[in-house]
Amino acid sequence: MSNRGNSSGSGSNSNISSSNRPEWLQQYDLIGKIGEGTYGLVFLAKIKSNRSKSIAIKKFKQSKDGDGVSPTAIREIMLLREITHDNVVKLVNVHINHIDMSLYLAFDYAEHDLYEIIRHHRDKVSQAINPYTVKSILWQLLNGLNYLHSNWIMHRDLKPSNILVMGDGEEQGVVKIADFGLARIYQAPLKPLFDNGVVVTIWYRSPELLLGGKHYTSAVDMWAVGCIFAELLTLKPLFQGQEVKATPNPFQLDQLDKIFKVLGHPTVEKWPTLAHLPHWQTDQQHIQGHKYDSPGLYSVVHLSPKNPAYDLLSKMLEYFRMEPLPGRNALVPPQPGEKIVNYPTRPVDTNTDFEGTTSLQPTQQASGNVVSGGQHVMPTRNVPRPMHMAGMQRMQQQQQNMAAYGLASQAAMGGGGGAMNPGNIPMQRGVAAQQQQQQQQQQGTGKALKLSRDFTFEHLKSEKCKNKICCF
Amino acid sequence: MADSGSRSTFSLERFLSQDTALAEDEDEDELNEYESSTQDEEYLRILLDRERDRNHIRSPVDDWIKVARSEAIQWIINTRAFFRLRFHTAYLSVIYIDRFLSKGLITSDKNWAIRLLSVACLSLAAKMTELKAPALSDFPADEYNFESNTIHRMELLVSTTLDWRMHSITPFNFISCFIPCFCNESSNREFVSLTTQILLATTKDINFVGYRSSTIAMAATLMVIDQNLTKESLEMKLKSTWLNRFLDHGDVYNCYCLILELEPVKVTVSKADLATGLENLPAGTKRKRLAFNECEKKQLP
Numbered sequence: 001m002s003n004r005g006n007s008s009g010s011g012s013n014s015n016i017s018s019s020n021r022p023e024w025l026q027q028y029d030l031i032g033k034i035g036e037g038t039y040g041l042v043f044l045a046k047i048k049s050n051r052s053k054s055i056a057i058k059k060f061k062q063s064k065d066g067d068g069v070s071p072t073a074i075r076e077i078m079l080l081r082e083i084t085h086d087n088v089v090k091l092v093n094v095h096i097n098h099i100d101m102s103l104y105l106a107f108d109y110a111e112h113d114l115y116e117i118i119r120h121h122r123d124k125v126s127q128a129i130n131p132y133t134v135k136s137i138l139w140q141l142l143n144g145l146n147y148l149h150s151n152w153i154m155h156r157d158l159k160p161s162n163i164l165v166m167g168d169g170e171e172q173g174v175v176k177i178a179d180f181g182l183a184r185i186y187q188a189p190l191k192p193l194f195d196n197g198v199v200v201t202i203w204y205r206s207p208e209l210l211l212g213g214k215h216y217t218s219a220v221d222m223w224a225v226g227c228i229f230a231e232l233l234t235l236k237p238l239f240q241g242q243e244v245k246a247t248p249n250p251f252q253l254d255q256l257d258k259i260f261k262v263l264g265h266p267t268v269e270k271w272p273t274l275a276h277l278p279h280w281q282t283d284q285q286h287i288q289g290h291k292y293d294s295p296g297l298y299s300v301v302h303l304s305p306k307n308p309a310y311d312l313l314s315k316m317l318e319y320f321r322m323e324p325l326p327g328r329n330a331l332v333p334p335q336p337g338e339k340i341v342n343y344p345t346r347p348v349d350t351n352t353d354f355e356g357t358t359s360l361q362p363t364q365q366a367s368g369n370v371v372s373g374g375q376h377v378m379p380t381r382n383v384p385r386p387m388h389m390a391g392m393q394r395m396q397q398q399q400q401n402m403a404a405y406g407l408a409s410q411a412a413m414g415g416g417g418g419a420m421n422p423g424n425i426p427m428q429r430g431v432a433a434q435q436q437q438q439q440q441q442q443q444g445t446g447k448a449l450k451l452s453r454d455f456t457f458e459h460l461k462s463e464k465c466k467n468k469i470c471c472f
Numbered sequence: 473m474a475d476s477g478s479r480s481t482f483s484l485e486r487f488l489s490q491d492t493a494l495a496e497d498e499d500e501d502e503l504n505e506y507e508s509s510t511q512d513e514e515y516l517r518i519l520l521d522r523e524r525d526r527n528h529i530r531s532p533v534d535d536w537i538k539v540a541r542s543e544a545i546q547w548i549i550n551t552r553a554f555f556r557l558r559f560h561t562a563y564l565s566v567i568y569i570d571r572f573l574s575k576g577l578i579t580s581d582k583n584w585a586i587r588l589l590s591v592a593c594l595s596l597a598a599k600m601t602e603l604k605a606p607a608l609s610d611f612p613a614d615e616y617n618f619e620s621n622t623i624h625r626m627e628l629l630v631s632t633t634l635d636w637r638m639h640s641i642t643p644f645n646f647i648s649c650f651i652p653c654f655c656n657e658s659s660n661r662e663f664v665s666l667t668t669q670i671l672l673a674t675t676k677d678i679n680f681v682g683y684r685s686s687t688i689a690m691a692a693t694l695m696v697i698d699q700n701l702t703k704e705s706l707e708m709k710l711k712s713t714w715l716n717r718f719l720d721h722g723d724v725y726n727c728y729c730l731i732l733e734l735e736p737v738k739v740t741v742s743k744a745d746l747a748t749g750l751e752n753l754p755a756g757t758k759r760k761r762l763a764f765n766e767c768e769k770k771q772l773p
Contacts, residue, residue, distance in 0.1 A: 066607055068624040070599075074600060077631075077636045094632070096628055
């Protein structure tokens with residue numbers, strides 16, 4: 001990464017500064033810790049030369065002594081170096097602390113994520129997310145995912161906390177897919193997720209994986225997107241199964257039970273490969289014998305089966321599909337919303353320094369900035385929350401008012417679902433094909449990709465302004 | 473596998489009769505991976521696009537580097553067998569070595585530096601492609617004995633020098649596309665095995681350094697089909713497939729001719745060492761289930 005200002009490679013130890021910090025660290029003002037996960041810590045920092053620029057710095061946990069650079073780090077950095085897309089988090093630098101050989105990744109900071117946005121709507125404002133906002137988020141998420149899949153990259157760990165949304169700044173409202181710690185280029189061998197010693201929430205895991213399937217396809221990502229879509233609509237995880245905590249790879253009966261209860265009993269007729277899936281075959285827990293009624297997805301998401309959004313959602317959550325979907329699923333909610341929602345900024349634990357150790361004097365931050373006290377510890381979460389690769393904005397005293405993440409929807413007023421809609425996710429019939437032709441080739445190959453839960457992304461191509469959440 | 477050895481001096485049999493440890497230790501999954509035909513044009517395009525990083529590889533000019541490179545690759549071939557890593561992994565590490573050497577960072581006569589480079593590159597490649605990479609301390613030491621910390625530092629130096637672009641494309645990425653075009657399923661296994669041996673042998677030969685992975689993969693594939701191709705008949709063969717327009721006929725032919733001169737590689741690890749290597753396999757490695765004596769039992773046709 002020599003062209004990106006990474007000073008590593010010289011192998012010099014001269015970067016022990018008077019403050020005992022590596023040289024590269026001097027370019028940042030550390031604000032505090034904003035996340036912690038299996039792989040390490042995430043910090044929020046400002047670039048000294050450009051105070052308006054916030055950076056999230058992910059520190060990889062040191063690999064076991066004698067193992068060298070961690071495979072996870074190599075694969076994650078390698079993937080991030082291969083990809084450039086508006087809707088994928090941007091790696092701006094890789095730093096090495098030559099003293100202990102630890103690795104730090106610097107990302108553009110994103111103030112929000114879908115986990116927090118959903119939580120805010122559910123617990124704070126008790127109000128659904130505006131349908132146009134949902135649509136824009138989904139459009140951008142699919143746009144990013146289409147890019148990844150057309151480059152043969154599977155994410156494998158999509159969930160609300162990994163979908164970031166940019167705060168104040170040029171890219172305000174832009175959705176970014178983050179955390180590629182488990183992502184793979186298709187041909188790389190795929191270690192089952194549960195062997196990694198990684199906590200991966202099972203709520204977004206596809207039924208074929210839950211049934212012991214080993215062949216990861218892009219469909220596992222699409223399943224997760226379906227789950228996230230439903231969660232954006234209802235503010236509740238769609239399939240909130242109780243996780244069996246055991247190693248290795250316990251059978252997640254409750255999770256499958258939750259899925260089957262909504263989507264109905266799977267059959268070999270509808271799902272030909274079902275019979276080959278290990279857990280279905282052995283059937284130790286007698287799932288085959290269960291007879292689930294299908295109350296239908298609409299009973300959970302409260303959408304009319306005639307609603308195009310429902311149509312799209314149900315296709316993302318199909319057990320099995322041979323043919324790609326036609327690219328004209330419209331997701332057009334009936335009326336635009338008007339209320340602006342201000343989302344809170346991300347909490348920052350200012351008591352932690354770059355080494356991840358808690359300092360005794362919380363005021364002694366690298367930045368010397370006045371940061372809002374020491375009370376902002378990470379909130380306790382009831383789901384495993386991985387690291388955020390992309391970061392967040394520094395916490396301002398005036399936090400709630402400052403964020404001004406106006407998820408309003410004037411832009412949506414352009415006509416109940418016409419071409420003017422922001423994030424015109426799957427577009428309306430007719431409009432779709434036309435627009436898509438005009439706006440091809442934005443990213444990726446421009447070809448329709450057979451993504452499955454087999455969704456074609458052709459119609460997702462759209463002009464830039466659609467890449468942001470509503471009207472900024 | 474027509475015509476083997478009729479007119480040409482090239483003998484496929486030599487590639488068949490290699491040390492069993494080398495020829496036979498692919499496990500089922502790896503074979504299946506190559507056998508599952510990936511006739512996806514879009515996928516091929518992405519591979520071709522990605523393999524361009526090899527364009528920037530320059531062959532070393534210093535004689536001592538050429539010798540040291542050859543020794544380093546022999547070490548990789550041995551160590552691959554020792555740990556039962558995938559052939560793809562070994563090849564990938566060789567690409568890292570060549571990309572690194574192209575930067576000209578190793579200048580004076582330092583054999584130990586080349587060896588350290590090969591350890592770091594094989595370790596990095598294993599971390600990219602294997603389910604579980606060997607621990608640094610488990611790498612077999614011969615004349616050099618590097619501390620884990622030293623290897624770790626070298627891994628970082630290699631990664632940053634390669635700009636963290638570790639997803640290099642090897643000929644092994646292509647053969648799952650290429651072989652099904654020329655070969656029906658029944659003879660697939662032997663075909664894959666022969667192609668693999670030829671590809672492995674190309675790593676040691678400095679003359680292959682400038683070629684694209686797709687070109688080498690195609691030349692090796694065609695060699696297994698027919699050892700007596702002329703420029704014209706080679707073109708005919710290529711034109712009979714959908715792959716034709718993706719490949720440069722002249723390059724493939726030149727590469728094919730180079731393969732005619734190629735000597736099979738030998739694994740110079742004792743069987744006792746190989747057995748030890750198997751015991752040392754990281755837990756959870758699939759290849760563990762293939763016991764060494766099973767390899768010996770199976771004989772090639």
